[in-house]
Amino acid sequence: MDVSIRHVCKDFERFPALKDVSLDIRSGELIALLGPSGSGKTTLLRLIAGLEPPTRGAIFFGDEDASFKSVQERNVGFVFQHYALFRHMTVAENIGFGLKVRPSSSRPAKSEIRRRAHELLDLVQLSGLADRYPNQLSGGQRQRVALARALAIEPRVLLLDEPFGALDAQVRRELRRWLREIHDATNHTTVFVTHDQEEALELADRVVVMSQGRIEQVGGADDVYDRPNSPFVYGFIGDSSVLPVKVDDGQLWLHDRTIGLAAPELPSGQATLYFRPHEIELLDGCSGCISGVVAASRRVGGSRRVELEVGGARDRVEIELPTDHPATQKSRIAFRPLRWRAFPAVSAAA
Amino acid sequence: MSLAAKAGWRLRTPSVIPGFGLTLGFAVTYLTLIILIPLAGVFWRTSELGWSEFVALVSDPRTKSALQLSFGASLIAAAVNVVFGTIVAWVLVRYSFPGRRIVDAVVDLPFALPTAVAGISLAAIYAPNGWVGQLLAPLGIKAAFTPLGIVIALIFIGLPFVVRTVQPVMLEIDREVEEAAATLGANRFQTIARVILPALAPALLTGFALAFARAVGEYGSVIFIAGNIPYFSEIAPLLIVIRLEEFNYAGATAVATIMLVISFLMLLLINLIQAWSRRRFGYGA
Amino acid sequence: MALDIVREETVLGPARLSTAKRPFKRPTTEGPVAKAVLMTLALGFLGFFLVLPLAAVFIEAFRKGLGEFMLALGDPDTISAIKLTLTVAAIAVPLNLVFGVAAAWAIAKFEFKGKTFLITLIDLPFSVSPVISGLIYVLLFGANSMLGPWLKSHGIEVLFAVPGIVLATIFVTFPFVARELIPLMQDQGTGDEEAAISLGASGWQTFWYVTLPNIKWGLLYGVLLCNARAMGEFGAVSVVSGHIRGLTNTMPLQVEILYNEYNFVAAFAVSTLLAGLALVTLVLKSFLEYRYGDEIAGSAKH
Numbered sequence: 001m002d003v004s005i006r007h008v009c010k011d012f013e014r015f016p017a018l019k020d021v022s023l024d025i026r027s028g029e030l031i032a033l034l035g036p037s038g039s040g041k042t043t044l045l046r047l048i049a050g051l052e053p054p055t056r057g058a059i060f061f062g063d064e065d066a067s068f069k070s071v072q073e074r075n076v077g078f079v080f081q082h083y084a085l086f087r088h089m090t091v092a093e094n095i096g097f098g099l100k101v102r103p104s105s106s107r108p109a110k111s112e113i114r115r116r117a118h119e120l121l122d123l124v125q126l127s128g129l130a131d132r133y134p135n136q137l138s139g140g141q142r143q144r145v146a147l148a149r150a151l152a153i154e155p156r157v158l159l160l161d162e163p164f165g166a167l168d169a170q171v172r173r174e175l176r177r178w179l180r181e182i183h184d185a186t187n188h189t190t191v192f193v194t195h196d197q198e199e200a201l202e203l204a205d206r207v208v209v210m211s212q213g214r215i216e217q218v219g220g221a222d223d224v225y226d227r228p229n230s231p232f233v234y235g236f237i238g239d240s241s242v243l244p245v246k247v248d249d250g251q252l253w254l255h256d257r258t259i260g261l262a263a264p265e266l267p268s269g270q271a272t273l274y275f276r277p278h279e280i281e282l283l284d285g286c287s288g289c290i291s292g293v294v295a296a297s298r299r300v301g302g303s304r305r306v307e308l309e310v311g312g313a314r315d316r317v318e319i320e321l322p323t324d325h326p327a328t329q330k331s332r333i334a335f336r337p338l339r340w341r342a343f344p345a346v347s348a349a350a
Numbered sequence: 351m352s353l354a355a356k357a358g359w360r361l362r363t364p365s366v367i368p369g370f371g372l373t374l375g376f377a378v379t380y381l382t383l384i385i386l387i388p389l390a391g392v393f394w395r396t397s398e399l400g401w402s403e404f405v406a407l408v409s410d411p412r413t414k415s416a417l418q419l420s421f422g423a424s425l426i427a428a429a430v431n432v433v434f435g436t437i438v439a440w441v442l443v444r445y446s447f448p449g450r451r452i453v454d455a456v457v458d459l460p461f462a463l464p465t466a467v468a469g470i471s472l473a474a475i476y477a478p479n480g481w482v483g484q485l486l487a488p489l490g491i492k493a494a495f496t497p498l499g500i501v502i503a504l505i506f507i508g509l510p511f512v513v514r515t516v517q518p519v520m521l522e523i524d525r526e527v528e529e530a531a532a533t534l535g536a537n538r539f540q541t542i543a544r545v546i547l548p549a550l551a552p553a554l555l556t557g558f559a560l561a562f563a564r565a566v567g568e569y570g571s572v573i574f575i576a577g578n579i580p581y582f583s584e585i586a587p588l589l590i591v592i593r594l595e596e597f598n599y600a601g602a603t604a605v606a607t608i609m610l611v612i613s614f615l616m617l618l619l620i621n622l623i624q625a626w627s628r629r630r631f632g633y634g635a
Numbered sequence: 636m637a638l639d640i641v642r643e644e645t646v647l648g649p650a651r652l653s654t655a656k657r658p659f660k661r662p663t664t665e666g667p668v669a670k671a672v673l674m675t676l677a678l679g680f681l682g683f684f685l686v687l688p689l690a691a692v693f694i695e696a697f698r699k700g701l702g703e704f705m706l707a708l709g710d711p712d713t714i715s716a717i718k719l720t721l722t723v724a725a726i727a728v729p730l731n732l733v734f735g736v737a738a739a740w741a742i743a744k745f746e747f748k749g750k751t752f753l754i755t756l757i758d759l760p761f762s763v764s765p766v767i768s769g770l771i772y773v774l775l776f777g778a779n780s781m782l783g784p785w786l787k788s789h790g791i792e793v794l795f796a797v798p799g800i801v802l803a804t805i806f807v808t809f810p811f812v813a814r815e816l817i818p819l820m821q822d823q824g825t826g827d828e829e830a831a832i833s834l835g836a837s838g839w840q841t842f843w844y845v846t847l848p849n850i851k852w853g854l855l856y857g858v859l860l861c862n863a864r865a866m867g868e869f870g871a872v873s874v875v876s877g878h879i880r881g882l883t884n885t886m887p888l889q890v891e892i893l894y895n896e897y898n899f900v901a902a903f904a905v906s907t908l909l910a911g912l913a914l915v916t917l918v919l920k921s922f923l924e925y926r927y928g929d930e931i932a933g934s935a936k937h
Contacts, residue, residue: 363746367838529662599774
């Protein structure tokens with residue numbers, strides 16, 4: 001089922017939670033809404049589900065305008081961060097609930113409901129726990145039950161709100177892989193919300209990066225990581241180093257020296273340079289490079305992070321060096337970013 | 351303190367805070383003198399009676415009919431209170447309307463209003479010439495001086511027990527659970543019937559038991575409206591008073607014993623429901 | 636919640652660009668009809684069963700005018716009943732207050748064996764019929780008991796006298812303060828007290844300067860409920876008092892006597908005082924819950 005979000009706005013008590021959001025979700029796609037808290041990602045998910053009405057705009061399921069259809073009519077599977085299982089029902093009863101509440105004309109027989117519940121339990125690898133109560137399950141098991149319950153109604157779209165948010169790191173990683181497998185097996189159009197970039201990049205076909213009620217960038221993991229299209233995405237996804245620079249005639253200048261990077265598309269004036277600390281080349285001499293004095297150095301995993309004072313302690317920038325690099329305190333290092341982007345500074349533009 | 355000092359067995363885990371011996375000693379002594387010894391007296395007196403005499407006293411037809419009336423009317427009143435108490439709690443928890451705070455305070459009125467005052471007021475309202483009584487009379491319904499009047503008084507007295515037991519549990523119902531039911535296709539009625547009410551069941555049972563226990567023992571608000579006709583509208587607590595006035599201590603004690611035993615069983619039942627519910631579903635009331 | 640939808644509708648109604656033609660149905664609330672029915676049922680039930688009797692008290696009391704009302708209150712027996720009620724409450728409430736604080740201190744600040752059982756015992760009077768609460772003292776101090784005649788020979792009357800009334804009142808109001816304080820003090824833990832002790836405060840200083848300020852509103856709340864019940868208790872007191880006019884009649888008992896003598900105006904006049912007490916209690920209680928809600932934790936249950 002294609003889902004199309006068209007110019008959707010949502011205000012809560014006049015506070016704008018979503019500002020003119022448009023997004024096309026393709027059938028069978030696994031898509032992540034990624035952003036910090038308050039970015040509007042959960043609101044967008046709830047709007048798709050029909051748990052909230054949009055203030056303006058429309059949401060289409062296929063060719064049909066679903067904007068003001070009730071949740072019940074939309075037939076979406078929703079998985080909540082805190083599972084929202086019915087505590088007084090067994091696992092099997094939880095999974096069968098969606099079928100049991102159907103009008104009698106379309107309600108399967110009791111034995112059929114039971115059979116389907118067991119089938120789904122097999123799918124989520126919880127066979128044998130059918131008669132347990134949610135209280136007797138671990139967090140990871142509860143989330144699997146919640147997913148099986150959502151799948152039981154054969155939803156047109158599967159929506160997951162921070163599905164692994166309440167679980168510890170180990171279980172998270174396991175469930176992540178497992179969700180991908182389930183998705184590949186069932187091929188549901190799936191949207192999940194997360195604030196964890198690693199989760200979004202690893203799991204999703206496409207990542208929707210959101211900030212302050214707007215979509216910043218939509219793209220595959222490579223797109224959003226390698227080609228961030230805004231300072232926010234640069235800062236939010238992966239590590240980034242930042243330097244204030246000046247653009248003059250398409251050349252980037254740091255203080256009074258050119259650094260050998262050309263940005264012909266940028267207007268002259270103040271700008272900010274973004275690059276990944278590890279995407280650099282070290283240089284010996286320095287004509288057209290960034291050079292600085294090592295101010296601090298620390299070992300991070302398989303590499304060394306070095307903080308450089310650039311331009312006489314006016315700016316600090318972080319780069320990554322091999323662990324065997326002989327850099328010590330006060331030694332001078334010259335480098336040039338291999339992959340980078342510069343954005344016109346907001347204050348300069350204003 | 352001396353108790354705790356005995357080797358091996360420890361009454362309490364050590365603490366730097368002083369006053370354990372003093373406060374526990376005082377509390378236990380006071381409790382024993384005011385509550386335990388006098389209460390034990392009832393059972394002591396009953397045991398003096400001997401089994402056959404006890405059975406004879408309890409199976410006296412007037413006693414039996416009083417006990418039946420007390421328990422029957424209390425059951426009906428508690429059931430009514432469960433239904434309306436749940437609705438009242440729901441409205442107070444879920445809806446916002448002007449004066450909600452005042453309505454919430456009104457629920458506690460039966461706790462605060464002395465029972466004798468409630469009693470004469472209800473009697474006046476439901477008497478054949480009272481506000482409600484004269485409306486009921488043409489319909490052939492007599493409320494005052496009948497078991498119906500007793501039920502009305504017991505509804506009055508029991509309502510806050512249900513509301514105040516159910517209310518906090520309702521407040522803690524997770525909205526996500528209701529949303530989950532809706533996304534699964536349940537309409538509002540199905541969500542309430544299959545998701546919300548079952549989640550409230552332990553609290554409802556507890557509220558019912560509390561209202562029932564209170565109603566069985568209630569005296570002041572009932573005796574004015576009941577008419578107190580033996581074999582018809584005479585409640586068990588009143589029978590105790592009558593036996594005492596006749597200096598028939600054995601008779602009074604026998605009725606009291608039955609009532610106490612049933613109260614304690616109710617108390618035990620409530621605790622069992624709570625414990626079972628907590629173990630099974632992870633929540634109580 | 637009720638306002639939620641209304642706001643959304645009025646703010647956004649005309650500005651909506653979508654093609655939708657019907658209002659959005661919120662998944663976690665009832666439709667307007669169901670809501671109206673539930674509100675009507677709830678408010679109607681409360682109005683009919685709770686407010687009506689309260690209103691009746693005041694209306695019946697003033698049925699024959701203010702003069703009759705004042706006359707009824709001026710009756711010497713009534714005045715002595717008022718005095719006795721105040722006296723009994725003045726003795727019973729402080730005793731239960733001290734007990735409540737001591738019990739809560741022992742239970743909340745220490746871990747010891749049999750704690751749960753002790754809490755159950757404290758709650759016991761709530762599950763005993765008021766009549767039985769009176770009966771137990773009749774059995775203990777009555778003419779054919781062991782204690783009664785012995786005390787009488789030493790000139791001490793318990794039954795059908797003020798001490799009996801006080802005892803019965805203490806019994807029925809026994810749990811109120813303790814019940815309020817125990818959960819509150821358990822929530823607050825022992826950190827503050829341990830800090831005070833480690834800074835060199837004595838036990839009394841710790842209680843006075845650290846614990847008491849933390850529990851004062853909860854304590855007041857408990858005392859309020861305890862006092863309301865102490866002044867209003869009928870069943871238990873009725874059994875032990877002997878109904879001696881001007882001597883062992885409390886206000887609720889006076890109400891009964893006047894009512895049984897068909898002196899309705901007087902009965903309701905005395906009742907207005909008790910109903911007034913109930914109203915004041917409710918107002919103060921609501922105020923405390925509103926203002927100091929988190930400082931009187933565990934307040935919802937009785």
